[in-house]
Structure formats: structure tokens, C-alpha cells
Amino acid sequence: MALPSYTETRYRIWHYIYLSICAFVFFFLIAPLFVIFPLSFNAEEFLVFSEGMKNLDPDAFSLRWYKDMVYGTKNPWGLAAKNSFIIAIFATIGSIILGTLAALGLSSRHMPYKGIIMATLISPMIVPLIISGVAIFFFMAKVGLAATHTGIVFAHIILGTPFVVITVTATLSGFDHSVTRAAASLGSNPVNTFMKITLPLILPGVISGGLFAFVTSFDEVVVVLFLAGLENTTIPIQMWTGLREQLSPTILAVATCLIILSTLILISAELLRRRSERLRGINR
Amino acid sequence: MSSETKQILTTDGIPLEVSLKKAEKKNKIKAFLLVAPLLLFLIITYIFPIGEMFTRSIDDKMITNMLPKTFKEMESWDGKELPPEAVFSAFYYDYKSLVEKQEHGKLGQRLNKEKNGFNSTTKRLFRNIKRKKIDESISIKEQMIKVHPNWNKVEYWQAIKRTAPPYTLAKYLKGMDMYYAPDGSIVQVDEDRRIHRILWLRTLEIAFFVTLFCFLMGYPIAHLLATLPMKYSNLLMICVLLPFWTSLLVRTASWMILLQQQGVVNDFFVMIGLVADDNRPEMMYNKVGTYVAMTQILLPFMVLPLYSVMKTISPSLMRAGKSLGGTPFVAFWKVYFPLTIPGIGAGCLLVFILAIGYYITPALVGGASGTLISNQIAFHMKQTLDWSFASAMGLMLLTGVLVIYWIYNKLVGVDNIKLG
Numbered sequence: 001m002a003l004p005s006y007t008e009t010r011y012r013i014w015h016y017i018y019l020s021i022c023a024f025v026f027f028f029l030i031a032p033l034f035v036i037f038p039l040s041f042n043a044e045e046f047l048v049f050s051e052g053m054k055n056l057d058p059d060a061f062s063l064r065w066y067k068d069m070v071y072g073t074k075n076p077w078g079l080a081a082k083n084s085f086i087i088a089i090f091a092t093i094g095s096i097i098l099g100t101l102a103a104l105g106l107s108s109r110h111m112p113y114k115g116i117i118m119a120t121l122i123s124p125m126i127v128p129l130i131i132s133g134v135a136i137f138f139f140m141a142k143v144g145l146a147a148t149h150t151g152i153v154f155a156h157i158i159l160g161t162p163f164v165v166i167t168v169t170a171t172l173s174g175f176d177h178s179v180t181r182a183a184a185s186l187g188s189n190p191v192n193t194f195m196k197i198t199l200p201l202i203l204p205g206v207i208s209g210g211l212f213a214f215v216t217s218f219d220e221v222v223v224v225l226f227l228a229g230l231e232n233t234t235i236p237i238q239m240w241t242g243l244r245e246q247l248s249p250t251i252l253a254v255a256t257c258l259i260i261l262s263t264l265i266l267i268s269a270e271l272l273r274r275r276s277e278r279l280r281g282i283n284r
Numbered sequence: 285m286s287s288e289t290k291q292i293l294t295t296d297g298i299p300l301e302v303s304l305k306k307a308e309k310k311n312k313i314k315a316f317l318l319v320a321p322l323l324l325f326l327i328i329t330y331i332f333p334i335g336e337m338f339t340r341s342i343d344d345k346m347i348t349n350m351l352p353k354t355f356k357e358m359e360s361w362d363g364k365e366l367p368p369e370a371v372f373s374a375f376y377y378d379y380k381s382l383v384e385k386q387e388h389g390k391l392g393q394r395l396n397k398e399k400n401g402f403n404s405t406t407k408r409l410f411r412n413i414k415r416k417k418i419d420e421s422i423s424i425k426e427q428m429i430k431v432h433p434n435w436n437k438v439e440y441w442q443a444i445k446r447t448a449p450p451y452t453l454a455k456y457l458k459g460m461d462m463y464y465a466p467d468g469s470i471v472q473v474d475e476d477r478r479i480h481r482i483l484w485l486r487t488l489e490i491a492f493f494v495t496l497f498c499f500l501m502g503y504p505i506a507h508l509l510a511t512l513p514m515k516y517s518n519l520l521m522i523c524v525l526l527p528f529w530t531s532l533l534v535r536t537a538s539w540m541i542l543l544q545q546q547g548v549v550n551d552f553f554v555m556i557g558l559v560a561d562d563n564r565p566e567m568m569y570n571k572v573g574t575y576v577a578m579t580q581i582l583l584p585f586m587v588l589p590l591y592s593v594m595k596t597i598s599p600s601l602m603r604a605g606k607s608l609g610g611t612p613f614v615a616f617w618k619v620y621f622p623l624t625i626p627g628i629g630a631g632c633l634l635v636f637i638l639a640i641g642y643y644i645t646p647a648l649v650g651g652a653s654g655t656l657i658s659n660q661i662a663f664h665m666k667q668t669l670d671w672s673f674a675s676a677m678g679l680m681l682l683t684g685v686l687v688i689y690w691i692y693n694k695l696v697g698v699d700n701i702k703l704g
Contacts, residue, residue, distance in 0.1 A: 011612055022508045025501045029583060030523040032538040033530060035548060039541060048546045098322040105318030110311035117319060119693055124330060126689050128641020130658040131678040134665060135333035138340070158330050161322055219531045222643055226665065239533040243540065243648050252541075255534040262529040266522070269529070 033259055040065055040252035047247060065253040076233055077254060084234040087149060088217040091156035095213035098157065099164025100206055104198075106165070107172040118165075125162035129222040132159065137226040147229030155223050160213030167212065171205025171276055204276035211269050215262070334682070341676035344452040350391050351378045355448045367441050372425040375444070376418070379406070383413050399443035405434040455676035460484075480660070480677075487656045490574060490646075491639035495586075497579040498635045499628065502586035506627075509587070510594035528584035536645050539577040543568040543649065569651025577645050582638055586631040593627030626696070633692040637685055657681055 003015055043062040044050050052060025069077050105111055106118055124132060136155045137146065145151030179201075183193040199206075221236035228237055235254065242251045292300040348355065353374040361367045382388040388410050395402035412418055412431050419427065428435040446464065457463055457470060461478040465471045472478070505524070509517045527535060542548050550564045559565060567573055597620065605615030643658035650656070657677065664674040 018504060019508075022505050025505045025583075026520060026523045028501070028580060029527050032535060032542055032580060033527065035541055036534065036538050047541050047544070049548070049551075098325060102319045102322040105315045105320075108311065108315035108318075110308060111315040111319070112312055115693075117323065119689075120331070121319075121322060121326065123689075124326070126637055126685065127334075128643075128658060128681060128685060130641060130643045130661050131334070131337075131682050132330070134661065134671075134674060134678050135330060135337055137665075138336055138671075139329055139333040154329060158326065161326075165322075215529060219533070221533065225662075236531070236533055239531075239537070240644070240648075243533065243537055247540070251537060255531075255537055258531045258534050262531065262534075263526065266525050266529045270525070 036252050036255050036259065040249060040256045042249055042252075045249065047249060047252070065249040068250045069253045069257075072250065075250065076238055077235070077250075080233050080235045080238045083149070083232055084218055084236070087152050087156060087232075087234065088214050090149075090153045091160055091217040092210050092214045094153065094157040095160035095164050096206060096210045099161040099209060099213070100168050100202075102161070103165050103168035103172060104194075106169055107175070118169075121165050122162045124158050129159075129220075133223040133226045136223055140227055146227055147232060149232060152224055152227050152232060152234075155227060156213075156217035156220060159220060159223065160216045163212035163216060164206070164209035167209035168202060168205045171202045175201065204272045208269050208272045208276070211265055211272075215265060334679075337675040338679055340672050341455050341679055342451045342453060343672060344447065344454070345450045347391065347394055347447040348450045350382060350387065351375065351444070353378050354444065358445050358448065361441075361445070363442055363445055364438070366436065366438050369423060369425045371441070372428055372435075376409075376424045376428065379409060380413055383410055395443065395447070398447055399440060401434060402440065402443070405432045405440065408432045409435075455673045456680065458673060459677045459680055483655070483657050483660055487640060487658075490571070490578070490654075490656060491636050493575060494578045494582060494639045495632050495636045497575070498583050498586040499632055501579070502583055502590055502631065503624075503628075506587045506590035506594055509591050510597070511599065524584050524587050527580070528588075532581065532644055535581055536577060536648050539573070539580070539649055540568060543573055543576065568649050569654070571650075571654045573649035573651070574646050574654035574656075577649050578639060578642060581645060582635045585634050585638060589630040589634065590624065590627040593624055593630070597623050630692070630696045633688055633696070637688050637692070640685060640688075641681065 003012060007015070038053065039047060039049070041061045041063065042050065042053065043060050043064065050060055068075065102121060106114060106121075111117070136158065140146045140151040140155070145154065175198075179197055180193050183197045184190075188196070219236060221234075221240050224232070224234055224237055225240070228234065235258070239251055239254065242248060294300055294303045296303075354371065357371045357374040358367065361371055379388060379391070382391055388406065392403045392406040392410075395406065408431050409428065418424065418431075434440050446468065454464060459480055461473045461481045462470050463473060505520075509520055509524070512520070544550075545564045545566065545568075547567075549567065550559070553559045554561050554564065567576075601619050601623070602615050605619040606612060610618065640656075641658055642656060643662060646654050646656045647659050647662070650659070658681070661674045661677050661681070664670045664677070
């Protein structure tokens with residue numbers, strides 16, 4: 001942002017102060033993520049930069065914590081990763097189905113009590129997780145689903161659907177309903193119209209909602225802490241216990257993998273958002 | 285107009301108005317059926333259990349069910365003097381049947397919470413019943429008083445009477461550091477034992493300041509992102525979105541590494557000579573850690589709503605303000621800032637709602653002085669197993685959050701929540 005040449009000095013100074021504040025905030029946001037990378041390659045057991053690392057001594061770096069993560073005998077990361085992926089995938093599928101249907105209904109102008117129903121459907125996102133955790137735990141314990149994968153999947157569907165509802169309703173807000181009417185007038189039944197016309201158009205919104213639901217489930221720890229037994233341990237639970245008890249560099253190796261995963265998800269979400277805007281004819 | 289004015293009919297011969305209403309109704313039902321599966325699912329697995337938390341939090345049926353005869357007899361007792369023989373014998377028979385069911389221990393413990401000394405008082409009665417020392421043909425009142433002198437004290441009988449109603453607000457009072465005094469009035473606990481009030485105030489304080497910090501840091505960068513050309517702002521947007529998509533535990537872990545005593549931040553302070561090497565400040569396991577980590581974690585939730593509002597403000601407005609003679613500051617304050625207020629409201633409410641219920645980060649970096657009300661709820665759920673108290677505190681917190689949610693809904697509208 002270049003300043004016009006006639007700018008007075010005091011505004012010029014103020015402008016540079018403003019830019020440095022912004023630089024500081026961006027640094028504050030992103031820098032903490034990057035401290036994890038080098039430390040996860042630490043050859044020593046401590047979570048501080050050793051003298052060797054500061055001098056860029058190659059011997060100070062190693063892959064031993066990554067080996068420990070994968071091959072470590074006592075490490076539960078394998079089981080945790082398997083559980084996390086299974087739970088997150090099923091929770092995502094459930095959230096997408098329920099959330100998309102609900103969003104289709106909510107976007108109809110005939111929907112009665114729209115405000116209150118929308119507020120109810122979004123509420124799991126707003127209610128503090130600890131309260132959701134307690135309530136869901138009481139329910140799952142009563143129906144005998146505590147400490148089962150099914151119970152956790154249901155819990156994560158509850159927490160994930162608001163994201164799908166929000167993104168799909170947003171996509172549908174720019175949706176041209178005359179195309180579905182055109183399909184109907186050409187003799188297509190509603191299901192066929194949905195599969196061939198509506199779904200391809202709102203697909204970016206559905207997938208990006210699904211990504212939110214996936215990340216929500218994959219990263220969720222509060223509710224799982226109430227629900228999970230030893231068999232249902234997930235990556236967040238292992239990290240939580242690790243951070244509370246034996247703070248080991250293996251956690252940083254796992255964290256590095258998670259950052260790479262979130263980078264991939266961010267890129268896909270951004271690409272989808274742009275595609276969705278293009279499909280809906282929003283050009284910025 | 286004559287009544288013969290022809291109604292407009294559809295091809296089936298039905299009046300158009302009726303036919304239209306029918307079609308509208310059909311559409312309404314169709315729309316509702318689409319929402320129904322999720323709504324039903326949420327009501328059963330989520331809304332209803334939250335309601336159950338409420339019944340659990342006020343539930344006090346345990347004693348009511350244990351001493352049915354006693355409470356029936358007590359109805360006619362005024363509670364001022366020692367109860368009559370009938371109450372004594374009713375209690376005796378209730379207690380005897382509890383002994384047979386081996387549930388007398390629970391009663392003693394529960395009554396002991398109401399009045400200290402009840403545990404030993406009931407235990408002695410239990411031993412006498414076990415050894416069949418009580419003669420049921422003569423006055424039970426006198427025998428019970430002989431067993432333990434406490435039965436002769438009216439306070440103990442008053443305590444039993446207090447437990448009669450099947451519902452109690454005691455857990456809510458406990459959450460506010462109050463309790464029922466023996467005469468039934470509500471009193472506060474001693475000054476030095478008011479832990480819950482401290483926690484509520486601290487939760488509000490931390491949520492407020494985190495919101496403030498997020499606003500102060502988020503506003504400038506949202507402005508920069510909204511005014512920069514697209515190719516630069518897209519790049520900088522990653523700095524906001526990457527933390528947003530990264531696991532909460534990963535971000536908390538990185539703050540734990542940064543803020544520890546031998547950590548990078550302290551290293552930096554030593555290097556620039558701010559603190560001495562042997563006197564590194566403790567920045568974790570206290571409020572500082574909670575503030576820093578929570579601000580960074582919640583900042584994206586402030587930036588994104590602000591950005592989406594600022595993006596819609598035309599830059600020509602600022603130019604117009606300046607060309608009409610305003611200095612850049614005046615133009616900003618009088619033109620730009622008022623237009624961003626919807627975004628400020630949305631961002632602040634969202635961050636405040638999220639901050640007030642935070643659990644993971646305070647538990648890991650907060651230490652003892654940085655824990656919030658959520659941590660206390662988790663503690664009672666997992667450690668003391670006082671689930672009704674945890675439910676009561678959870679619902680008190682929920683009430684606060686729902687009030688803010690309602691304001692948010694009025695001001696911003698839930699369907700306007702922006703994600704990414």
C-alpha cells in the first residue's frame with residue numbers, strides 16, 4: 001500500500017506504525033506453529049533448542065522421535081490414529097447427510113419457524129464444549145453407548161452438523177432456483193433433480209462443510225475425554241495426556257504431522273471456496 | 285357486489301385460493317421433513333440430555349424415597365421442639381428397612397452433609413438394630429435417645445426435615461458460595477472459602493480481556509487484509525487461516541514450548557537484556573499463559589467477521605471524507621469505524637462466547653491461577669463425581685452463554701456466521 005506523495009510526515013509515521021503493528025500480529029499468529037518443526041527433529045530429549053541446534057550442527061538433529069512415533073513399542077499413536085480417522089470419517093459422512101438435508105429445508109422460503117430452528121441447529125457450536133460433553137455423556141451412558149466408537153461418532157455428528165448447515169445454507173443463498181424448476185418442468189423427479197442439478201452446484205459448499213466437520217471431529221478432545229475408554233483413544237486424547245504428563249518430543253513429531261495435515265485441508269478448503277464463488281457467479 | 289361474482293377456479297374446479305393454500309402447505313411440510321431428521325437427532329441426543337442435566341442438578345429424591353414414613357409423620361410437626369413419639373418410631377422403621385436393604389450407609393453420609401455428626405449418630409443406631417437391642421413394644425423415642433444423645437437435639441430433626449422436598453436448589457447456591465442455614469435461610473460461606481465466586485469472576489475477567497486483546501490485534505490486520513490488493517491479501521490470509529485450521533492441542537503445545545522458563549520467549553528476553561538469565565519470569569501455569577495462548581487461538585474468530593464486513597466498505601467513502609476536509613483520523617473515526625461496528629459486534633460476541641467456556645488451554649497452560657469455571661465442572665465430573673453439582677454449574681454457565689447467543693442472534697443473526 002503505497003502512500004500518496006503528498007502525505008504529511010506525521011501520517012506517514014503513523015502509517016508505518018500501523019504496518020509494524022500488523023506485522024507483529026501476523027507474526028504472533030503464525031510463528032508459534034513454526035517453533036514445532038525444528039524441535040521435532042531434536043536429537044535430545046528436552047523440549048528446548050540445544051546449543052548444537054543453535055549452531056546448526058547436523059548431529060543435533062535426528063529423526064528419532066518420528067521413528068518413536070511409528071515404531072515405538074509403548075506408543076499408542078498407531079491405535080489412536082486409526083481410531084481418529086475412523087471416527088472422523090463416519091462423523092463427517094453423518095454430518096454431511098443430516099446437515100445438507102437440513103440446509104435444503106432451511107433454505108426453502110416455505111420453511112416455518114426458520115429462526116428458532118436455525119438457532120437450535122447451530123447451538124452445539126455455541127454451547128461450551130464442556131456442557132455438551134456432560135450432556136452427551138449422560139445420554140450415551142444411559143443408552144449404553146459410552147466408551148464405544150458409535151457413541152463418539154454420534155457425539156461428533158452433533159458437533160459437526162452446525163458447520164455443514166452453515167456452509168451449505170451460505171452456498172444455497174446464491175442458488176438460482178429456476179434451474180430446479182426447469183428440471184422439474186422437463187419431467188425430472190425431485191430426487192433426480194437433486195442428484196443431477198442441485199448437488200453438483202452446491203457440492204463445494206457441502207465438501208467444505210464436510211472438511212469443517214472432519215477437522216472438528218479429528219481435533220475434538222473435551223467430549224471424547226468423557227466418552228472414550230482405553231480402546232477408543234484418539235490422537236487428541238493422546239496429545240492431551242502427553243501434554244499433561246510426560247511432555248515428550250514424540251508429541252512434537254505428531255504435532256508436525258498434524259500441521260502438515262491442516263495445511264492440506266486449508267488448501268483444499270480455499271480452492272473449494274474459490275470454485276464455489278465462481279460457480280455462483282460471485283467475482284471479486 | 286353480488287355473491288355471484290365468480291371465483292377463479294383451477295382446471296380441477298377447486299377455487300384457486302384453496303388450491304394455492306394446499307400447495308403452500310405441502311411445500312411447508314416438505315421443507316420441514318428435510319430438517320426433521322437433524323432436528324429430531326439433536327433433540328434426542330443433545331437438547332433433551334441438557335434438560336436432563338437440569339433435573340439432575342435439582343434432584344434430591346434420594347432421602348425422600350428413603351424415609352417415606354418419617355416425612356409423612358413430620359408433616360404435622362411444627363419443627364420447633366423435639367418431635368413426638370410417632371416421628372421417632374416412623375424414622376426407626378424407615379431406618380430398619382434401610383438396614384435390611386443395606387442402604388443405611390448412604391443415608392448417614394447424605395445426612396452428614398446436612399449436619400455434622402449424623403454419620404456417627406446413625407451408625408450407633410445401626411449397631412443397636414443389628415444386635416436387636418431395641419424393644420419395639422415400648423417407647424422408641426426414649427430408647428433412641430439412650431442410644432445417642434444427638435437424637436435428643438432438635439437441630440438434628442430439623443436437618444432431617446430440611447431434606448424432605450424432592451427438589452433442592454442447594455447445588456446452585458453452592459455454585460455461588462452460599463448454602464441453607466439450619467433455619468432454612470440462605471447465607472454466604474466464610475470469606476476465605478468463596479472459591480466459586482473467584483472462579484466466576486476470573487472467567488468473566490479472562491473472557492473480557494481476551495476479547496479486548498483479540499479486538500485490538502484483530503482490527504488492524506482485518507483492515508489491512510481488506511484494503512490490500514487481492515494477491516497480497518490472499519497470502520496474508522493464510523497466516524490467519526492456518527492457525528484456524530490447526531489442531532487446538534498443537535497450538536497449545538507450541539505455546540507451552542515457547543513460554544516455558546527455558547523457552548524461546550524467555551531466551552529472547554534474556555538476549556535483549558530485559559530480564560536476567562538467572563531470574564527468568566514464570567510465564568506459564570498462570571494467567572499470563574492463559575491470556576497469551578487464548579488470544580492467539582481465538583484471534584481468527586475475530587479477524588474473519590471483521591474482514592467480511594470491511595470488505596464490503598467502499599474505499600471511496602474514505603476518500604470522500606478526506607476530500608471534504610477531514611484529516612485521515614477524522615475520516616476514519618467518523619466514516620469508516622461506524623461502518624465496521626456490525627463486524628466488531630459479531631467478532632467480539634463470538635470470541636467472548638468461545639472464551640467463556642474454554643477448557644483445554646487453561647487446563648494445560650493456566651496452572652492454578654489461570655483455570656476457569658469449565659475446569660471446575662470437569663473436576664467435579666471426573667474427580668469428585670458430584671455430577672449434580674457439575675450439572676448445576678454447567679447450567680449456570682449455559683444460561684450466561686445463551687443470553688449472549690440471543691443478543692448475537694438479534695444483532696448479527698445466526699445465519700450470518702461466516703466461516704473462512
